[in-house]
Amino acid sequence: MSKVIEELQKYARELVSSGLVVGAGGNLSMRDGEFMYISPSGFDLKEIADHQWVKVHIESGQYEGELRPSSEILMHLECFRKNLSINACLHAHPTYSVAVSSAGKEIPPLFPDFPAMIKKVGYIDYVIPTTSILAEKVSELVVDTDVMVMRNHGVLTVGKTMKEAYFFMQLTEESAKVFTYSSVLGSPRILSNEECTALRNLSTEKYRAKLLEK
Numbered sequence: 001m002s003k004v005i006e007e008l009q010k011y012a013r014e015l016v017s018s019g020l021v022v023g024a025g026g027n028l029s030m031r032d033g034e035f036m037y038i039s040p041s042g043f044d045l046k047e048i049a050d051h052q053w054v055k056v057h058i059e060s061g062q063y064e065g066e067l068r069p070s071s072e073i074l075m076h077l078e079c080f081r082k083n084l085s086i087n088a089c090l091h092a093h094p095t096y097s098v099a100v101s102s103a104g105k106e107i108p109p110l111f112p113d114f115p116a117m118i119k120k121v122g123y124i125d126y127v128i129p130t131t132s133i134l135a136e137k138v139s140e141l142v143v144d145t146d147v148m149v150m151r152n153h154g155v156l157t158v159g160k161t162m163k164e165a166y167f168f169m170q171l172t173e174e175s176a177k178v179f180t181y182s183s184v185l186g187s188p189r190i191l192s193n194e195e196c197t198a199l200r201n202l203s204t205e206k207y208r209a210k211l212l213e214k
């Protein structure tokens with residue numbers, strides 16, 4: 001089994017067991033040279049066999065084999081086309097991130113890892129999933145954004161590795177969860193811009209590298 005398929009299988013199962021996706025919701029992909037492998041349409045992520053990942057040519061969008069790629073293929077393709085440093089894309093429908101963003105709010109920095117690890121979070125107002133309109137919005141943001149929160153839909157994260165993209169997804173959802181609980185208890189104290197900058201300066205490469213060690 002290739003390294004790429006091995007990674008996809010590992011994180012597809014982690015996504016389901018962590019509760020970040022439910023049923024057939026969510027999809028993930030990884031770059032492999034001029035191709036990408038993406039989850040097939042209509043599958044529970046934990047039930048995909050090694051040979052069922054769909055191989056798609058990134059530039060032309062043409063795919064091989066009998067299984068159809070995830071219906072959200074267009075935004076994955078745009079990520080790999082527009083940002084050559086990205087090797088992994090992850091899309092899920094995590095409860096708290098969808099809840100907070102659908103209330104018209106942004107997910108604020110309440111604890112150090114969120115601002116320290118994620119350089120930019122972008123927000124996309126609701127558009128119909130799977131459409132080229134959504135792919136276009138993603139393609140504008142992905143140039144300099146790690147996390148794209150789609151209101152009334154879900155979250156898309158990208159990374160140099162799948163481990164990084166997965167970590168960004170976990171951090172985003174954890175932040176949305178903490179914000180929700182904190183708002184129920186009172187008025188959350190949000191980390192200031194100054195505090196976030198200090199965290200980024202302190203942390204940057206060393207901190208990120210340490211947390212993302214294999």
Ligand SMILES: [Zn+2]
Pocket residue numbers: 026072091092093129153154
């Ligand atoms: Zn979706």
